Amino acid sequence: MNKMTIKVKTDKLKLWYGDKQALNGVSLDIYENKITAFIGPSGCGKSTYLRCLNRMNDLIDNVTIKGKVTLDGHDIYANGVDEVAVRKKVGMVFQQPNPFPKSIYDNIAYAPLMHDMVKKGKECDALVERALRDAGLWEEVKDKLSESGTALSGGQQQRLCIARTIAIEPDVILMDEPTSALDPISTQNIENLMTKLKEKYTIIVVTHNMQQAARIADMTAFFHLGNLIEYNETEKIFVNPKEEKTEQYITGKFG
Amino acid sequence: MDNYFHIPQLARRKAKAKRFKYITMMALMASVAFLLFFLSDMIIKGHGAFTQTYVKVPVHINEKTAKFTHLSIERKEYGFMVSRAWLRGLKKTLKENPQWMNTNQERWTLANSNVDQFIKGKYNRLKPKQIQKIKQMQKDGKIERRFNIIFFKKGDSKIPEFSGFMASIMGTVMTMIITMLIAVPLGVMTAVYLEEFAKDNKFTQIIEVNINNLAAIPSILFGLLGLAVFINFFGVPRSSPLVGGMTLALMSLPVIIVSSKAALKSVPDSIRQAGFALGLTKWQIVRDHVLPLAMPGMLTGAIIALAQAMGETAPLIMVGMIAFIPDISGSFLDATTVMPAQIFTWSGMPERAYVERTAAGILVLLGILLSLNAVAIYLRKKYTRTW
Ligand SMILES: Nc1ncnc2c1ncn2[C@@H]1O[C@H](COP(=O)(O)OP(=O)(O)OP(=O)(O)O)[C@@H](O)[C@H]1O
Ligand SMILES: [Mg+2]
Numbered sequence: 158m159n160k161m162t163i164k165v166k167t168d169k170l171k172l173w174y175g176d177k178q179a180l181n182g183v184s185l186d187i188y189e190n191k192i193t194a195f196i197g198p199s200g201c202g203k204s205t206y207l208r209c210l211n212r213m214n215d216l217i218d219n220v221t222i223k224g225k226v227t228l229d230g231h232d233i234y235a236n237g238v239d240e241v242a243v244r245k246k247v248g249m250v251f252q253q254p255n256p257f258p259k260s261i262y263d264n265i266a267y268a269p270l271m272h273d274m275v276k277k278g279k280e281c282d283a284l285v286e287r288a289l290r291d292a293g294l295w296e297e298v299k300d301k302l303s304e305s306g307t308a309l310s311g312g313q314q315q316r317l318c319i320a321r322t323i324a325i326e327p328d329v330i331l332m333d334e335p336t337s338a339l340d341p342i343s344t345q346n347i348e349n350l351m352t353k354l355k356e357k358y359t360i361i362v363v364t365h366n367m368q369q370a371a372r373i374a375d376m377t378a379f380f381h382l383g384n385l386i387e388y389n390e391t392e393k394i395f396v397n398p399k400e401e402k403t404e405q406y407i408t409g410k411f412g
Numbered sequence: 413m414d415n416y417f418h419i420p421q422l423a424r425r426k427a428k429a430k431r432f433k434y435i436t437m438m439a440l441m442a443s444v445a446f447l448l449f450f451l452s453d454m455i456i457k458g459h460g461a462f463t464q465t466y467v468k469v470p471v472h473i474n475e476k477t478a479k480f481t482h483l484s485i486e487r488k489e490y491g492f493m494v495s496r497a498w499l500r501g502l503k504k505t506l507k508e509n510p511q512w513m514n515t516n517q518e519r520w521t522l523a524n525s526n527v528d529q530f531i532k533g534k535y536n537r538l539k540p541k542q543i544q545k546i547k548q549m550q551k552d553g554k555i556e557r558r559f560n561i562i563f564f565k566k567g568d569s570k571i572p573e574f575s576g577f578m579a580s581i582m583g584t585v586m587t588m589i590i591t592m593l594i595a596v597p598l599g600v601m602t603a604v605y606l607e608e609f610a611k612d613n614k615f616t617q618i619i620e621v622n623i624n625n626l627a628a629i630p631s632i633l634f635g636l637l638g639l640a641v642f643i644n645f646f647g648v649p650r651s652s653p654l655v656g657g658m659t660l661a662l663m664s665l666p667v668i669i670v671s672s673k674a675a676l677k678s679v680p681d682s683i684r685q686a687g688f689a690l691g692l693t694k695w696q697i698v699r700d701h702v703l704p705l706a707m708p709g710m711l712t713g714a715i716i717a718l719a720q721a722m723g724e725t726a727p728l729i730m731v732g733m734i735a736f737i738p739d740i741s742g743s744f745l746d747a748t749t750v751m752p753a754q755i756f757t758w759s760g761m762p763e764r765a766y767v768e769r770t771a772a773g774i775l776v777l778l779g780i781l782l783s784l785n786a787v788a789i790y791l792r793k794k795y796t797r798t799w
Contacts, residue, residue, distance in 0.1 A: 216688060218612055245691030255682035257701055267700065268690040318686070325690055 164189040164359045165210060165329060170224035172205055172214065179205045181383045182224065187329075187376070192351060192360045194374035194391065196367065198411065201380040203363045207331050210361065211247035212240040228328070245272060248327035252334040254314035256306035256321070261298050264306040264317055265289065265324045272325060284324060292320035293350050312343025319350065323358070330354070332362040336369065348373050367407055371395050379403045454778075458771030460532045461563060464573065465523040467493050468554040472516045478506055485521075492542055497574035498522040520556070525572040525765035531555065535764050563772065567738045568754065572765035577773050579740045580754035583653060583733070584722060586741070587750055590657020591664060591721055596714050598661075599668030603710075606669075607676040608698050626666035634663040635730025643731060651732040651747035659727050664717040671713025675706040708795035715788040719781050725752040751777045 165187040172180040179202050187193050195203040208214045209226055212233060226233050233243045256264050265285045266275075275281045285302070289295040294316045298309070306317055315335060322330055332351075336344040351360055351373055364370050370377050371391060378388040379402070387394060387403045398404045405411055469490040477484035481502040485494050498521045506512055527546060529536040538546070549555050567579025602623075610616045638659030642648045648655040679702050687697035728734065734753040741748040749757070755773040758766045 211689065213685070213688060241691050241693055243691075244689060248691075249689035251682065251685060251689070253682060255680075255686045257683060257686065258705065259701075268692060271692055271696055321686075321690065 161191075162189040163187070164229065165361075166225075166227045166230075167206075167209070168225040168227075170206070170209060170226060171222070172202075172209060173221040174217070175219045179383055180209075183380075183383075183385045185378060185385055185388060187359065187361060189359050190355055190357075191375040192355050192362060192373050193376045193378065194370035195361070195363045195378050195380060196365070196370055196406070197380035197386075198406065199365075202383045203380050204333050206380070207249075207333055207361065207363055210329070210331055211244045211249055213244075213249065215240050245325060246327050247329045247331060248322035248325060249331040249333070250315070250318050250322055250335050253338055254311055254318050256309070256314050256317050258305060258307050260303045261289075261306045261309070261317060262302040265321050268321065268325050274325065288320040288324035291323055291354070292316045293346065293353075294320055310343070312339050312346060315339060315343065315347060316350065319347070319354075323354070327358065329359045329361065332360065334363050334365065337365060344369075367395075379406060381406070454771045454774050458768055458773075458775045460534070461768040461772035462560050463532075463557045464560040464562060465528040465531045466520045466556045466558055467523045467527065467549065468518050468520050468556075469494060470516060471519045471521070473506070473512050474514055478503070478513065492538070493524050493527045493546065495522040495524050495571060495573050497569065497571045518554070522562075522573060523555075525763060527555075528573055529764055531557065532768075534768075563769070567740055568736055568749070568757065569738055572761070572763045572769070575758075575766070575769060577751070577754060577769070577776060579737045580749045580751045580773075581776070582740050583656075583737070583748035584750040586653035586744055586748065587656040587660065587728075587733075588718060588722060590654055590744065591660040592714075592718060594658060594661035595664040595668055595717065595721075599665050599714070599717075600672050600710060602665075603669050603672030603676060604698060604703075607673050608694065608702065623666050623669050627670055630726075631663055631724055632726040632730065634659055635727030637662060638727060639730045649745050649747075651735050651749075652745045653741070653748050654744045655731045656728050656733045656748075656750065657744075659731050660721040660724060663724065663727060664721045667717040667720065668710075668714050671717070672706070672710045675709025675713065676702065678709060679705045708792045711795070712788045712792045715784055715791070719784045719788075722750075722784075723752055723777065723781060725750075725756055728753055751780075 163186045167183055167185050169182040169184055170180055171178065171182050183202075183206055195207065197203055205214070209222060210233075214220045214222065222234065228243070228246060232238070233247075257267065259267070262285055265288050266281050269275050269284055270277065270281065275284050286295060286299075289298065294313060297313060298304075298317075306314065309317060315338075319330075319335075336347050339347065348369065351362065354360060355375075362370075362374070374391045376388070377391040377394040379386045379394065379398075379400075381402055387398060387400045389399075394403060395407060398407065467490075469485060471484050472486075473484055481499045482496075484502060485491060485499065523531075526536045526538050530538050530543065530546060531550075546555065562574060563576045563578075565578050566574065566576030569575035606616060606620060638655060642655050642658050643650055648658065683701050683705070684697055687701055725734070728750060732747075733749055734757060735747055735749050736757070737747060737749045751773060755770055755777065758770040758773065
């Protein structure tokens with residue numbers, strides 16, 4: 158692979174929930190315009206790690222974080238950095254689709270308006286259309302933009318959430334098991350969408366679906382018990398893993 | 413019989429279930445019976461107060477009787493049946509109807525409460541001769557029952573047929589306006605802070621426990637607090653809607669806080685997560701996404717708290733709102749009374765005519781409370797969204 162720019166970098170990242178340690182020093186470089194997949198057995202800390210990258214863990218009481226996370230070389234936990242500003246640059250899509258109980262239009266327009274990215278009216282309409290087109294949802298909803306976002310199907314809702322995220326034009330999109338609540342066809346839609354979106358964004362995705370990681374990810378990281386066990390190009394991880402644990406996991410011997 | 417499905421003792425278990433069902437049904441019937449009994453008792457006692465008797469008697473008006481209005485009626489013949497209140501009001505009536513001057517005509521006058529009670533078939537203190545006379549007048553069509561406009565227009569009076577409920581209705585409305593203006597914003601804000609902003613630590617836990625306990629404090633203690641703080645310390649006028657409203661606001665606060673907190677808690681956390689992930693601030697998320705979803709629950713809680721406060725008497729006794737108020741008060745600083753206090757006052761009056769007014773007052777109060785609850789249910793139904 159040529160011209161790999163490091164987008165996000167963590168250095169010996171450790172995290173405690175109260176006095177229970179969930180991450181034991183994870184050092185990892187995530188490359189720009191690539192899809193990076195995190196795999197690993199349940200409870201190994203994938204979501205925890207992901208939430209460190211946009212400071213969502215700040216919302217949980219009693220969390221201690223040590224180590225360093227940088228975005229484009231800038232420490233996101235440095236003094237004086239506002240977590241709200243970090244989340245504007247690092248968006249997130251959740252496992253359960255969670256559109257606001259508002260119209261499809263408002264779901265997308267709300268955050269850009271709050272960030273003063275666009276003005277109400279034509280400019281905002283254009284942004285909504287662009288976001289919905291990018292998320293591959295425009296054709297399906299263009300006639301019912303004023304209907305509730307919660308009235309869509311699960312897969313449509315998830316694409317609406319993705320559209321909502323790209324509407325604020327982040328650099329990085331975090332996705333925590335974005336397809337685990339969806340049927341195979343919706344899953345395929347979202348996978349295609351992700352492959353398309355990586356031209357513009359850096360995508361990090363947590364998944365329990367090994368085939369999914371193999372299909373879409375450029376890089377794959379394997380986590381186990383709060384440790385990063387192996388991190389490499391996806392092909393190498395699946396065809397020729399270096400660690401015994403990784404091999405056991407991807408061949409389904411545990412997890 | 414097919415023994416394949418046989419379970420030993422099944423019959424006994426079923427009998428037990430049946431017995432339990434009947435016991436619960438009996439409990440239900442008992443409470444419904446109590447309720448019906450209370451309601452029908454109030455209606456039977458109170459419906460009379462919604463009409464008032466008028467009698468047609470000769471009224472002599474000239475220079476002298478215009479000054480001494482009690483002389484305008486022949487005392488021996490008709491004195492017992494005309495209300496003192498009507499005679500007192502005659503001067504004012506004359507000003508409005510100057511053409512009455514120097515006439516001797518039969519006119520409709522407000523009847524004395526004894527006559528009124530007799531007409532309604534209730535206990536009265538008329539003598540046999542007076543009863544004869546009334547019966548004769550009834551035959552001549554000189555006695556009428558009309559809708560009791562006085563009850564819905566006037567304040568309290570020592571003359572039973574002239575006493576009305578309106579002063580206390582207005583008093584309640586004004587008191588409730590103050591209560592609402594204070595308790596709702598304060599309660600909702602407190603709930604928002606505790607639920608959305610405060611960190612979960614010892615300090616906030618202690619506050620929450622105390623708020624829950626406050627909801628269970630005997631209401632008269634809030635009256636004592638209101639007396640000590642608002643009247644004695646801040647010098648708010650006694651008996652005024654302002655002090656009553658403030659005292660009731662203290663009492664409603666915990667209820668509003670608890671129900672608002674519950675409403676906020678019921679908003680799924682995924683909504684907040686979605687907002688945070690979009691780089692929104694807490695205030696934006698709470699204002700535009702959480703509060704709209706919590707609104708129906710908060711509204712219901714607030715209305716129920718206000719309805720509760722509306723029926724409250726004990727704390728208001730402490731701040732002097734159980735007063736004799738003949739006039740409808742015009743400001744939030746004037747002395748006034750409230751519906752339950754008026755009911756309480758009437759229930760202690762010796763004249764029989766107040767009995768039906770007491771019951772009628774209860775009916776009006778109940779009617780208002782029930783409509784408030786209906787509004788609460790309607791709002792909850794209308795604004796509850798699914799997601
Ligand atoms: N809010 C929290 N408070 C306390 N402990 C937590 C919290 N969230 C996660 N943990 C613990 O941290 C560890 C890692 O959890 P995490 O959710 O990151 O796992 P995961 O790899 O995402 O698992 P899964 O695949 O099931 O989603 C687990 O042991 C979990 O119990
Ligand atoms: Mg997870």
